[in-house]
Amino acid sequence: MTEHPPAVVSASKLGLTFQTNDGPVQALSNVDLTIGKGEFVSFIGPSGCGKTTLLRVIADLEKATSGAISVNGMTPEQAREKRAYGYVFQAAALFPWRTIERNVALPLEIIGLSQAEQAERIKRTLELVNLAGFEKKYPWQLSGGMQQRASIARALAFDADLLLMDEPFGALDEIVRDHLNEQLLDLWDRTNKTICFVTHSIPEAVYLSTRIVVMSPRPGRVTDIIESTLPRKRPLDIRETPEFLAIAARVRDGLRAGHSYDD
Amino acid sequence: MTWLKPSWQSVLAVLLCLVAFALGAMSKPEVAALAEPTATVAYPYMGAKALIIGLLLIAALVSMVTLTPIVEATVLFVGAHAAAWLLIKGIAGFEGTALAPYFLLLAAAWLLAWRCVALLSSLRPSESVARNALRLIIPAIFGAWILIIWEAVTRGAGIPFILLPPPSAIGARIANSLPILGSDVRQTIFKAVLIGYIAGNLAGFAVAILADRVPFLRRGLLPIGNMVSALPIIGVAPIMVMWFGFDWPSKAAVVIIMTFFPMLVNTVAGLAASGHMERDLMRTYASGYWPTLLKLRLPAAMPFIFNALKINSTLALIGAIVAEFFGTPVVGMGFRISTEVGRMNIDMVWAEIAVAALAGSVFYGVVALIERAVTFWHPSVRGG
Ligand SMILES: Nc1ncnc2c1ncn2[C@@H]1O[C@H](COP(=O)(O)OP(=O)(O)O)[C@@H](O)[C@H]1O
Ligand SMILES: [Mg+2]
Numbered sequence: 153m154t155e156h157p158p159a160v161v162s163a164s165k166l167g168l169t170f171q172t173n174d175g176p177v178q179a180l181s182n183v184d185l186t187i188g189k190g191e192f193v194s195f196i197g198p199s200g201c202g203k204t205t206l207l208r209v210i211a212d213l214e215k216a217t218s219g220a221i222s223v224n225g226m227t228p229e230q231a232r233e234k235r236a237y238g239y240v241f242q243a244a245a246l247f248p249w250r251t252i253e254r255n256v257a258l259p260l261e262i263i264g265l266s267q268a269e270q271a272e273r274i275k276r277t278l279e280l281v282n283l284a285g286f287e288k289k290y291p292w293q294l295s296g297g298m299q300q301r302a303s304i305a306r307a308l309a310f311d312a313d314l315l316l317m318d319e320p321f322g323a324l325d326e327i328v329r330d331h332l333n334e335q336l337l338d339l340w341d342r343t344n345k346t347i348c349f350v351t352h353s354i355p356e357a358v359y360l361s362t363r364i365v366v367m368s369p370r371p372g373r374v375t376d377i378i379e380s381t382l383p384r385k386r387p388l389d390i391r392e393t394p395e396f397l398a399i400a401a402r403v404r405d406g407l408r409a410g411h412s413y414d415d
Numbered sequence: 416m417t418w419l420k421p422s423w424q425s426v427l428a429v430l431l432c433l434v435a436f437a438l439g440a441m442s443k444p445e446v447a448a449l450a451e452p453t454a455t456v457a458y459p460y461m462g463a464k465a466l467i468i469g470l471l472l473i474a475a476l477v478s479m480v481t482l483t484p485i486v487e488a489t490v491l492f493v494g495a496h497a498a499a500w501l502l503i504k505g506i507a508g509f510e511g512t513a514l515a516p517y518f519l520l521l522a523a524a525w526l527l528a529w530r531c532v533a534l535l536s537s538l539r540p541s542e543s544v545a546r547n548a549l550r551l552i553i554p555a556i557f558g559a560w561i562l563i564i565w566e567a568v569t570r571g572a573g574i575p576f577i578l579l580p581p582p583s584a585i586g587a588r589i590a591n592s593l594p595i596l597g598s599d600v601r602q603t604i605f606k607a608v609l610i611g612y613i614a615g616n617l618a619g620f621a622v623a624i625l626a627d628r629v630p631f632l633r634r635g636l637l638p639i640g641n642m643v644s645a646l647p648i649i650g651v652a653p654i655m656v657m658w659f660g661f662d663w664p665s666k667a668a669v670v671i672i673m674t675f676f677p678m679l680v681n682t683v684a685g686l687a688a689s690g691h692m693e694r695d696l697m698r699t700y701a702s703g704y705w706p707t708l709l710k711l712r713l714p715a716a717m718p719f720i721f722n723a724l725k726i727n728s729t730l731a732l733i734g735a736i737v738a739e740f741f742g743t744p745v746v747g748m749g750f751r752i753s754t755e756v757g758r759m760n761i762d763m764v765w766a767e768i769a770v771a772a773l774a775g776s777v778f779y780g781v782v783a784l785i786e787r788a789v790t791f792w793h794p795s796v797r798g799g
Contacts, residue, residue: 211699212698213695213699232698232701233701234701235700235701237699238699241695245690247710247711247714248793249714258700258710261706262697263700290792292792
C-alpha cells in the first residue's frame with residue numbers, strides 16, 4: 153500500500169436501496185472501489201446501472217444504505233462541508249437571472265472570494281471552455297452546448313481537488329467534445345486533480361481515464377475495473393493506436409458481459 | 416373592379432344610413448313639427464340631419480375605394496367622429512326624445528369607427544415612433560367609443576340620471592370637485608391602501624420565510640392563514656373600526672388582513688419552485704440556508720411573489736373602500752360613495768368610481784412594470 157497515493161474516495165460493500173412506491177429499488181450493491189489522488193476514473197455502463205447514484209453518494213447528495221464510504225478520509229458529509237469537490241451535473245443548471253459571468257461567480261461568492269480573485273477566475277475558466285466574449289449573455293441566449301460549457305467553467309472556477317462529472321459532454325457535438333476532452337486532460341495533467349467522470353462513450357472513457365470502472369444494472373454493481381496502459385500525455389490521434397483499441401475492446405467485452413447477465 | 420374594395424362594416428353603415436333616412440324623423444319634437452307644419456316647433460337636427468347622413472355616407476363610400484390604409488383610416492376616423500359629435504351635440508336639450516333613426520345613425524358611425532380600428536391594427540409600420548403611436552391610438556379609439564355610446568344612449572333614450580348619468584356629467588362633476596376628490600384619494604389611497612398594502616405584503620412575506628425556516632410553523636400557520644383569508648371583510652371591518660378607531664389605521668388593518676394571505680401562500684409556493692438540480696448544486700457548495708435563499712430560492716420565487724403583489728393591489732383598494740362604509744371621518748372614497756348615494760348625488764358616486772378605477776389601474780400598472788424589470792429572465796416575460 154505504501155507506493156499507492158492516499159485514497160481520495162474509498163468505498164467498501166457500498167449499497168443503496170431507494171424506497172419507492174413500487175417497492176425498493178436497489179441502485180447500488182456491493183461496490184468496492186478505491187480512487188487514489190490524481191487518478192482519472194471513468195464510470196461506464198448502460199443507463200440505470202447506478203453511475204449517477206454512485207457519484208451522488210460520493211458528493212453526499214444521496215446517503216448509502218449499507219457499507220462504508222469515505223472521501224478524503226472523512227465522511228462524504230464532512231467532505232462536502234469542507235468543499236472538497238466540484239460537481240458538474242448532466243444538465244447545465246445555470247440560473248436564468250444571472251449572466252454567464254455571474255453564474256460562474258456563484259460558487260466564488262458563496263465561498264467569499266474577493267472581487268479581484270473572482271474576476272481573475274471567471275476570465276481564466278471562461279477562456280478555458282472557449283466562452284470568452286459571452287460574459288454578459290444570459291444562459292437562455294446561448295445554445296445548449298455553450299450552457300454546458302459555462303457549467304463546466306463554473307465547476308472549474310470552484311477549483312476543488314476532486315471533480316465529479318456526470319456525463320458532462322453528453323449533449324455536445326463531437327467537435328466541441330474532442331476539444332473539451334483535450335482541455336480536460338490538459339487541466340488534469342497540470343493540476344493533478346482527481347476526476348470521476350461518468351460517460352456513455354467508450355472512446356471518451358478510454359481516451360481520458362487512468363482507470364475505467366464498468367458497471368451493470370439490476371442491481372447496480374461494478375463488474376470490471378480496467379487499468380489503462382496509455383501514457384499520461386495523450387494526443388487526440390492516440391485513439392487510432394492498437395493499444396487504445398485493445399483497451400476499448402476490453403471495455404466493450406466488460407459491458408457485454410454485464411448485459412448478458414440480464415437476459 | 417380593383418378600385419372598389421368594400422368592407423362589410425362600410426356596406427352595413429350605408430344601409431343603416433339609408434334606412435334612417437327612409438324612416439324620417441329623428442326625434443319626437445320633429446314628428447310634432449312635421450304633423451303641424453304651420454306651428455314653429457323647435458326640434459333637434461333641423462339642419463344637421465342631412466349633414467350627419469352625408470358625412471357618414473361619404474366616409475363609408477370613400478372607404479370602399481382602394482386607397483392607402485392611412486388615407487382610408489383618416490377618412491373613416493373623421494367621418495365617424497364628426498357624425499357622432501353632431502349626434503350627441505344635437506340631442507342636448509331634447510334628452511329622451513330620440514327615435515330609431517338616431518340610434519341607426521349612431522350604429523353606422525360606430526361601424527365606421529370599427530372599420531377604422533381594424534385598418535389601424537392591420538398596419539405594420541417600420542418606425543418605432545409610429546408603432547408606439549398606434550399602440551396608444553387603437554385603445555384610445557376603443558375607450559372613446561365606450562364613452563360615445565354611453566353618452567349618446569343615456570341622452571338619446573333619456574335614461575334617468577339616478578340610474579346612469581352620462582359620462583359628460585361625470586366628467587363635469589370630477590372637474591368641479593377636484594379638491595374633494597383629492598382629499599379622498601389622500602385619505603383612502605395614500606394612507607389606508609398604501610400603508611396597509613406595504614405592511615400586509617411584508618407581513619405575509621416574513622411569515623412565509625419563518626414558516627419555511629421552522630417546519631412546525633409551516634404546519635400550524637398555513638391552515639390558520641387559510642382561515643384568516645376566509646374571514647369576510649364585511650364582518651371584520653366594523654371590528655377593526657372598534658379596535659383602531661375611525662381614522663385610516665382601521666382601514667389599513669382591513670387591507671393588511673386581506674393582503675396577508677395571498678402573499679403568504681404565493682411566497683411559500685414560490686420558495687418551493689426552484690429545481691432539484693439547482694438546490695443540489697447549492698448543496699455541493701456547502702451553501703447555508705441564507706445564501707441559498709438569497710441567491711437561488713428568492714429569485715426563483717419572484718414570479719410568484721409578483722403574482723401576489725398584483726392580486727393584492729386590487730384587493731387593497733376594494734378592502735379600503737368597503738371598510739370606510741363602516742365608520743370613518745368625513746373624508747375618504749368609501750365614505751363619499753356611501754353618503755352621496757344616500758343624497759342621490761349619483762354623479763359624485765360615479766366620479767369616485769372613475770377615480771378609483773384610474774388609481775387601481777395606475778397601481779396595477781406600476782407593479783406590473785416592476786415585475787417585468789425583475790423577472791425579465793422568466794420565459795413568460797422574455798418570450799413577449
Ligand atoms: N431518487 C430516486 N428514487 C428512486 N429511484 C431512483 C432514484 N434515483 C435513481 N433511482 C433508480 O436507481 C437506478 C440507478 O439510477 P442512476 O444512478 O440514475 O443510473 P445511471 O446514472 O447509471 O443511468 C435506476 O433504476 C433509477 O431508476
Ligand atoms: Mg445518470
